[in-house]
Amino acid sequence: MNKLLFESSSQAPGSWTFAGRWTRLTLALWLLSALAFLVADTEVIALEPWNELGRMLAGLLAPDFFATEQLFDALWQTVSFALLGVSGGLLLGSGLALVYHHPLIAAACAFVRAIHELFWALLFLQIFGLSPLTGVMALILPYAGTFARVFHDMLCRAPRVTDSTLPAGVDGISRYVFGKVVHVLPEMRAYVRYRFECGLRSSAVLGFIGMPTLGFHLESAFRQGHYPEGMALLLLFVLLIGTISLWCRRWLVPLYLLLAVYTLPPLAQVDGSLLWRFVSQDIWPASVQQWLLAGASLSQVPAALWQTCDWLWRLLQQQALPGIGSTLVLALAALGMTHVLVMLLLPWGRKTREPRRWDRVPRALRWLGLLLMRAIPEYVFAFVFMLLLGPSMLPAMLALALHNGGLIAFLTARAVDREGKGLPAGLDGFGYRILPVIYPGFMALLFYRFEVILRETAILGMLGIATLGFYIDSNFAEIRFAGALVLMICTALLNIGVDILARRLLTPGRSLLPERC
Secondary structure, eight states, X not given: OHHHHOEEOSSSTTOEESSOHHHHHHHHHHHHHHHHHHHSOOOOOOSOOHHHHHHHHHHHHSOOTTSSTTHHHHHHHHHHHHHHHHHHHHHHHHXXXXXXXXXXXXXXHHHHHHSOHHHHHHHHHHHHOSOHHHHHHHHHHHHHHHHHHHHHHHHHTSOSHHHHHSOTTOOHHHHHIIIIIHHHHHHHHHHHHHHHHHHHHHHHHGGGGTOSSHHHHHHHHHHTXXXXXXXXXXXXXXXXXXXXXHHOOGGGHHHHHHHHHHHSOOOOOOOXXXXXXXXXXXXXXXXXXXXXXXXXXXXXXXXXXXXXXXXXXXXXXXXXXXXXXXXXXXXXXHHHHHHHHHHHHTTTTOOOSSOOGGGHHHHHHHHHHHHHHHHSOHHHHHHHHHHHHOSSHHHHHHHHXXXXXXXXXXXXXXXXHHHTTTOOSSHHHIIIIIHHHHHHHHHHHHHHHHHHHHHHHHHHHTTTOOSHHHHHHHHHHTTOHHHHHHHHHHHHHHHHHHHHHHHHHXXXXXXXSOOOO
């Protein structure tokens, strides 16, 4: 722990500062999170939640696996959407990673990955309807931007020794593959597996807007109070996530992809006239639509421009700014809760120097607990907490903290076990020997999840919390596509700004432009 609390000063040898860089960053995070929690709406107004909680527990103890019609089809569609979305994003993102150093490519990738898959699905829903193309495209676009950034960063970290030892006459493709890709291929494969798990969760979430995945039946069961059916679906989804390594082998992936394409529901026919109307009229403000319908007269340009500016100002003032404020408050409070939760989870159940049989029990419980936390969608957590605590920001904070805390603890647990070999159990060995080693990587992962938390407020906005996701969903529901697009752009810019700030905090002095590798 001394490495975190005391860092050597560069001014004079032997001098020490009480708070090092990581300590200052952690204290600032806690302070901002505490302020966000104080200004947030966290009032508990639920009157008698125990009756509903008792029904949930009864449904968990006696799940009804036969209540859902076409259960196997819903499970398979969840897997097939995730497979096609991740595969398409992988192919597109791998190509974009080669040219990611170009500022325009990097900006385009940052924009598409900053918008939640649910928003992309709502947008494509207006073009393709309830078609499988809507769900698959909603996954491909943000995943392609994510793969491009992550793979580019991995390739830039590849050692240059092999590249310098290759013969001079080797072609560019061979030099690139054997000089860079081979070094980071295991890391790339591990990230693809992780992204597929994310794809399963996103595929389930697409069911909330009508896609034929498990989320459609899950939301219907919980909203109608059919908890035995809902708990059965939730247990099946957790089992699906927890057994990925058993049923998703590399040699089976091509077969799964062929089956996914073959078993997709029929594609809806796209009416070209409706698509042109959506692009040329529906996505524009009412003033621009009136100007276009009036013949696009040049004499009416000043009036149309003034009306558009007035509409944009009112939209930003009444929806965008309040939505951004609520989103930041919710995300900052959830980020601080996530940090504290992970710090409590990591020391529990780690491998010790002298393993005993009873040590397997806490480690098994840790594995099961982290599986439940990362597999259950935030939407379900928030729905349950709203029943118990009432409609406020507190259920959303707890839902985001539980899901992201479980995911970060799961991804960091291997590093804890690796660094803890040969050390005794207890907080002393963890605080003095393990935490200083893993803390920079943990903070990098935490700030990366902050960008994801901002995107995940989209789902929670559909539950009535006044974040940007709430206003975007309302604009889509009221067929105000122009307002929805403007708010989606605001969401993307907010996420890009947070990503830039996180990179500067973690690596001071680093250029904001991606490096060429």
